[in-house]
Amino acid sequence: MGNAMGDEEKYLAVPENTPYLDTARYSMFKEDHKNIIRVLRDKIDTKIPLHLVDVGCANGELLYHLHREFPHWRMDGIDFTEDYILTARNFRGLLGVNFQVASLFDVNGKWDVVLSTGVVEIFSDPTDVLRKLVSLTRAGGLMIADGRFNEVDMDVRLQFRDRSPPSRSQEWRTDWNLHAQRTVLEAIEKQVRSVTFQDVEMNIDIPRDPAKPAAHTWTFRDEAGRALQTNGAWILKNKQLVIVEC
Ligand SMILES: C[S@@+](CC[C@H](N)C(=O)[O-])C[C@H]1O[C@@H](n2cnc3c(N)ncnc32)[C@H](O)[C@@H]1O
Numbered sequence: 036m037g038n039a040m041g042d043e044e045k046y047l048a049v050p051e052n053t054p055y056l057d058t059a060r061y062s063m064f065k066e067d068h069k070n071i072i073r074v075l076r077d078k079i080d081t082k083i084p085l086h087l088v089d090v091g092c093a094n095g096e097l098l099y100h101l102h103r104e105f106p107h108w109r110m111d112g113i114d115f116t117e118d119y120i121l122t123a124r125n126f127r128g129l130l131g132v133n134f135q136v137a138s139l140f141d142v143n144g145k146w147d148v149v150l151s152t153g154v155v156e157i158f159s160d161p162t163d164v165l166r167k168l169v170s171l172t173r174a175g176g177l178m179i180a181d182g183r184f185n186e187v188d189m190d191v192r193l194q195f196r197d198r199s200p201p202s203r204s205q206e207w208r209t210d211w212n213l214h215a216q217r218t219v220l221e222a223i224e225k226q227v228r229s230v231t232f233q234d235v236e237m238n239i240d241i242p243r244d245p246a247k248p249a250a251h252t253w254t255f256r257d258e259a260g261r262a263l264q265t266n267g268a269w270i271l272k273n274k275q276l277v278i279v280e281c
Contacts, residue, residue, distance in 0.1 A: 046116075046157050046208075055094040055119045061128055066237040067152060067274060068097045071179060072104055074233070074278060075148070078177055081105055085147040088113060090139050090168060091154035095123035098132050106131075111146070113137055139164070145173040155182040155277075159192040161214045162222040169223050169281060178279040183213045183272070184232055190215050195268050199249045210250075211270060219277055228280040235274040238262055 054060055075081060084107045089098050092112035102110060110131075114120050115138045123134050135142070139154075140163070149172045151164075158164050161182065172178040185191070191213040198204045216232055224230055240262060243253035249267030257263055264272040 046210075053119075055096075055116075056122050058122065058126055060094065060096055061099050061126060063096075064100055065096070066239060067181060067235045068100055070235045070237075070276065071097065071150060071152065071181075072100065074179060074276060075177075078278070078280075079148070082107075084108055087111070087148040087150065088144075088146040088171065090142075090149060090151040090171070092123070092134070093119040093153075095126070095129050095132060095134065097150065097152060098123070099126070099128050102129065102132055111135065113139060113142055115139070139167055142171065144171060145176075146171055147173060147176045149176070149178040151178075151180040153181065155180050155214070156212050157210055159209060159212050160190075161212075161219060165219060165222045165277075166226070169226055169279060172279070172281040174281060176281050178227075178281060179276055180279075181235060181274045181276050183211060184219060184275045184277060185213050185215045188215050188217045189213075190218055193268065193270070195250070197248055197250045197267065199267075211268065211272060213270075223279065226281075231278045233276045233278060235276060237264070237273065 086109045087101065088111040090113050092098055092114050093116070095112045098110055098112050110133070112123060112132060112134045115136060117136045120134045120136045123129050149168050151168055155161050155164055165180070168178050168180055193211050194207050194209050196207050220230055241252055241254045244251065252264050252266050252272055254262045254264050266272060
């Protein structure tokens, strides 16, 4: 089981490389975060006041944009990296959003909307984390997570050692695991009303920057002109959303 193996302990915040301590980040609006907001507008009546949680929210970037779009919603952010939560708590644009330092596995409660971006792919086995996210969603609510979900029936585990930043260049880390859609379905299908997968549209170009750590993302275009994301692991990093009606 994913959690039993302690996968979440393998997530390493690397302070000199992380984007999540930099308040300039709040003025960026990531394409995958824009996608999530589009799906929310599509799926629910956003005029109704709702209670939302972002699990693994880091510095609360997504919550910042959600708070601007839906100021009448109650919002919480949970992350086990204390420095990221401190950054969020100190940012004026996030006043009114509640933050908690905790492992997602220790959190209990029910929310109307549960979001989680950049988290499921950290786990070599997504079963526990997906079931936990579903358990935090009230009946009739919506859970949306992103990840690398494979239409082909194959799971791929990925470990890497980014030798480019000097301080952490010896440590093996896990991220960008590829989970078969079948594995996702087997984890949660029986407990929910519907599960759908949707590509995250991302039509921007990110140049490769040798000055950045090898783990940073850059893009190239395929024959159809679609922007494909990769990094120093030379994998395709384009994401999908798993949209779950509970
Ligand atoms: C790649 S970052 C994604 C941050 C943000 N959601 C985004 O989309 O930019 C993964 C985040 O998950 C958090 N995280 C990883 N495992 C966790 C766990 N078990 N409980 C809570 N947070 C966790 C990390 O601290 C980190 O902030």
